[in-house]
Amino acid sequence: MSKSEYLGYPNDYAGEPMPTDEMVRLCKQHTMYTWSAGNSVDPLPIARAEGVYLYTPEGKRILDFNAQLMSVLIGHAHPKVIAAMKRQLDELIFVYPQTATQVRARLAKLMHEVVPGMESFFFTLGGAEANENAIRMARLFTGRNKILARYRSYHGGTNLTMMLTGDPRRWASEPGSPGIVHVMDPTPYNYSFGKTDEERCEAHLTYLEEVIQYEGPHTIAAMIVETVTGTNGVLVPPKGWFKKLRAMLDKHGILLICDEVMAGMGRTGKMLAYEHFDVVPDMVTLAKGLTSSYFPLGCVGVNSKIAEHFKKNVYWGGLTYNSHPVGLATAEAVIRVMMDEGMIENAARMGKVMRDEMDRLQKKHPSVAEGRNIGLFGMMDIRKNSKGDAIAPYNGTHPAMNELAKFFRDKGLFTFSRWSSFTCNPPLSITEEQLREGFAIIDEGLAITDRAFEG
Numbered sequence: 001m002s003k004s005e006y007l008g009y010p011n012d013y014a015g016e017p018m019p020t021d022e023m024v025r026l027c028k029q030h031t032m033y034t035w036s037a038g039n040s041v042d043p044l045p046i047a048r049a050e051g052v053y054l055y056t057p058e059g060k061r062i063l064d065f066n067a068q069l070m071s072v073l074i075g076h077a078h079p080k081v082i083a084a085m086k087r088q089l090d091e092l093i094f095v096y097p098q099t100a101t102q103v104r105a106r107l108a109k110l111m112h113e114v115v116p117g118m119e120s121f122f123f124t125l126g127g128a129e130a131n132e133n134a135i136r137m138a139r140l141f142t143g144r145n146k147i148l149a150r151y152r153s154y155h156g157g158t159n160l161t162m163m164l165t166g167d168p169r170r171w172a173s174e175p176g177s178p179g180i181v182h183v184m185d186p187t188p189y190n191y192s193f194g195k196t197d198e199e200r201c202e203a204h205l206t207y208l209e210e211v212i213q214y215e216g217p218h219t220i221a222a223m224i225v226e227t228v229t230g231t232n233g234v235l236v237p238p239k240g241w242f243k244k245l246r247a248m249l250d251k252h253g254i255l256l257i258c259d260e261v262m263a264g265m266g267r268t269g270k271m272l273a274y275e276h277f278d279v280v281p282d283m284v285t286l287a288k289g290l291t292s293s294y295f296p297l298g299c300v301g302v303n304s305k306i307a308e309h310f311k312k313n314v315y316w317g318g319l320t321y322n323s324h325p326v327g328l329a330t331a332e333a334v335i336r337v338m339m340d341e342g343m344i345e346n347a348a349r350m351g352k353v354m355r356d357e358m359d360r361l362q363k364k365h366p367s368v369a370e371g372r373n374i375g376l377f378g379m380m381d382i383r384k385n386s387k388g389d390a391i392a393p394y395n396g397t398h399p400a401m402n403e404l405a406k407f408f409r410d411k412g413l414f415t416f417s418r419w420s421s422f423t424c425n426p427p428l429s430i431t432e433e434q435l436r437e438g439f440a441i442i443d444e445g446l447a448i449t450d451r452a453f454e455g
């Protein structure tokens with residue numbers, strides 16, 4: 001008898017299914033949950049997932065209206081991706097980064113074709129590591145230290161990326177690494193840079209130029225922006241802003257890094273969100289949708305100038321799992337599925353349906369302040385009065401929002417609700433019928449926040 005069999009585990013390593021209560025108890029007792037005190041977590045028991053649906057161990061069907069962490073873009077358990085992963089497991093599971101492999105070569109060619117303007121790619125295990133490496137590359141390339149980042153942003157959970165992050169998740173990790181300067185967005189809450197897009201661009205870029213002058217342009221290596229801000233609001237920049245930003249940064253020799261960990265890989269109806277704005281950054285970071293979360297993988301894409309630089313100069317960075325063959329095979333299969341099944345086109349088409357539903361709900365429910373979306377990247381804001389005040393304070397909660405979140409869960413709609421907003425980010429494979437099914441539940445739930453509306 002093997003040692004593990006002696007301890008009560010079966011000899012096929014598969015394990016016996018355990019009762020749901022016991023599963024939840026063990027997960028809570030012996031694992032830590034993210035961004036929360038363990039005792040306050042009520043984990044959702046999940047047994048399997050397929051397409052746009054999750055299933056509890058008891059077989060209850062849940063519509064995944066957030067693609068988990070806005071990341072399972074092609075939907076769950078796509079057979080072609082699973083087959084490609086299995087093939088890679090049979091062929092070659094792992095070799096160290098200083099090797100050449102078939103899968104690395106194939107994905108390199110594919111990425112070069114589908115990620116506009118990027119010449120070379122550095123693979124990581126996720127988004128935070130991608131941003132960490134992008135910042136290091138920017139510093140090494142420019143010989144400068146400071147980084148501009150925005151308040152309405154999230155860039156990852158490691159020390160440096162927490163410091164890049166503008167939202168309250170940063171606070172507990174401070175003080176962190178120096179040299180990061182936060183600036184306002186062109187569309188901050190409760191403050192206006194102007195009423196029209198033109199006014200906003202002009203006022204915001206004047207403000208930004210002033211910050212750059214105070215910091216010293218020659219000290220700033222890069223500015224990192226989420227091309228479309230994700231968890232901090234699904235904020236699409238004002239028309240014309242990106243191009244002008246790019247020109248301003250260029251003037252000062254400051255690199256532009258687009259964090260597309262959430263917005264990239266088709267979410268907005270184009271492969272890269274920056275394609276909407278007619279700009280090409282110096283670097284882009286990707287993760288999440290890159291493998292649709294079937295395997296942990298992220299990457300930094302760099303333009304030809306930066307790629308050339310690191311052909312001649314040492315890149316002082318590495319990871320054991322850089323260019324992990326199974327991750328690369330997964331990304332390759334995911335990108336091909338996206339292209340072959342027209343998922344990005346579907347995201348653009350379904351984005352119109354989402355717009356239509358959001359407009360309908362905004363007209364019908366007094367508590368809806370606004371619905372924003374670009375492609376299938378969406379968020380709805382709830383207000384407490386007709387002045388438009390958010391129902392919950394910044395970084396706070398409101399009982400009606402908690403009740404709404406519980407309603408969604410009870411009704412089998414998986415989404416994220418935070419502060420005064422909830423997200424609408426289903427997999428890109430969703431059909432119109434499924435999308436409307438989700439909004440029908442939202443429609444019903446908004447009666448809760450309407451009751452809290454003060455008029």
Ligand SMILES: Cc1ncc(COP(=O)(O)O)c(C=O)c1O
Pocket residue numbers: 069125126127128129131154155156157226230231259260261262263287288298
């Ligand atoms: C815009 C953005 N950047 C970076 C990250 C960090 O990615 P990861 O959690 O894979 O490290 C996230 C994760 O939510 C993100 O949304």
